[in-house]
Amino acid sequence: MIAPVDRTPLPREFFDRPVLEVAPDLLGRILVRTTPDGPIAVRLTEVEAYDGENDPGSHAYRGRTARNGVMFGPPGYVYVYFTYGMWFCMNLVCGPEGRASAVLLRAGEIVEGAELARKRRLSARNDKELAKGPARLATALDVARDLDGTDACAPGDTPLRILTGTPITSDQVRNGPRTGVAGDGGVHPWRFWVANDPTVSPYRAHVPRRRRS
Numbered sequence: 001m002i003a004p005v006d007r008t009p010l011p012r013e014f015f016d017r018p019v020l021e022v023a024p025d026l027l028g029r030i031l032v033r034t035t036p037d038g039p040i041a042v043r044l045t046e047v048e049a050y051d052g053e054n055d056p057g058s059h060a061y062r063g064r065t066a067r068n069g070v071m072f073g074p075p076g077y078v079y080v081y082f083t084y085g086m087w088f089c090m091n092l093v094c095g096p097e098g099r100a101s102a103v104l105l106r107a108g109e110i111v112e113g114a115e116l117a118r119k120r121r122l123s124a125r126n127d128k129e130l131a132k133g134p135a136r137l138a139t140a141l142d143v144a145r146d147l148d149g150t151d152a153c154a155p156g157d158t159p160l161r162i163l164t165g166t167p168i169t170s171d172q173v174r175n176g177p178r179t180g181v182a183g184d185g186g187v188h189p190w191r192f193w194v195a196n197d198p199t200v201s202p203y204r205a206h207v208p209r210r211r212r213s
Contacts, residue, residue, distance in 0.1 A: 005030065006164035012153040014162075015075035015094040019101035022094040023049035024173050024192040026103055030111065030163040033141040040113035040141050042131050043165060044105060046193040046200045048178045050091070052100030057178060057185025060100035073097030076153035078160055080138070080145055087135035090143050092152065092162070106134045106179070106191070109199045117141070133201040168194055179204050 010029065015022055024047075032041045050058040052071065059068040059081065070079040071093055079091040079102050091102035108131045110117045117130045117140040124130050131137040138144075143160075152160045178191045179201070186205075193200045 005166045008164045009153070010076075010162045010164060012074070012076040015092060015153070016096065017094060019049045019051050019094050019103060020190065022092075023047050023103045023190065024175070025167065026092070026105075026162075027173060027192060027194050028166050028168040030165040031105065031108065031141070032112075032161045032163060033143065034157065034159055034161075035116065035142050037116055038113055040116050041111050041163075042108035042137065042141065043111050044108045045197045046107035046191070048104040048106055048192070049190040050102050050104060051190075052095075055185055055188070056183055057181040057188065058100070058102075061185075064100070068100065070149050071100040071102050073099070076151060078147055078150040078152055080143060080148040082145060083135070088138040088144050089134040090138050090141075090147070104134055105137055107132050107193070107199050107201045108137060109197070110140060128198045132199050176203065177205075 026044050026047050029044050030041050031044060032039055052058050052060040055061055060071045064072055070077055074097045075094050077093045079093055080088055082088055091104045093102045095101040110130045114127055120142060121130050121140050131140045147159055150160050152162050172195045173192055174195050175189050175192045177189055
C-alpha cells in the first residue's frame, strides 16, 4: 500500500504553469490508475518536459494535428501516444490552454497494486523494473490510447489521478538531456529525475533508425 503521504489530488492550477516548472515538481507525486481489477499507483521518479511549438523535440513543434490535439489544453489532461508500432507512452498536459506543452512520465516506483503490474510486465526481473521507462510505465498501469484525453483533475472517480504525494526536495533533483531526442531538441536539459533512485531509466542518446533494405 501507499506509505503515509498526502493523498490530496493535485488541482488543475498545479498544471496551469510553464512546463519547466511543472516537470520537476511532479517528482515524488503519486499517479493512481484505477482499473476493474483494482488500483495501481506509481511514485514518479523521472520525467521529461516538452515545450510545444518552441521545442523541436515536441510532437507539437509543427502545430496541431489529430494526434497531438490534447497537448493544446486544457492543463491537467492526459496525452497518450503510440510509438515504434508497439508501445504507448503517457504525458500530463500543462501550461495555458491553447499553448501545447506536456510532461512525459518516464519512470516510477510502483507503490500500490504491484501484483497487478507484475501481470502486465512479465519480463520485469524485479519490481524496480516494473515502471522503469515510459513504455514500461504505461504498460504496468494498463494505459493505452483509449485514455488519451482523460481529465486527471476531474472530480469523482477517474481512470487516472495525480495525488500530492511527497514532493522531492530541490537538492535531490537532477536534470540533463532528454533520452533519444535528436537534432536541436536534443540539447535541452529537460529530463528530470530523483538522484540515486533505482527506478530511474538509463540515459540513451538518439540513435538514427536504419531503414530495412
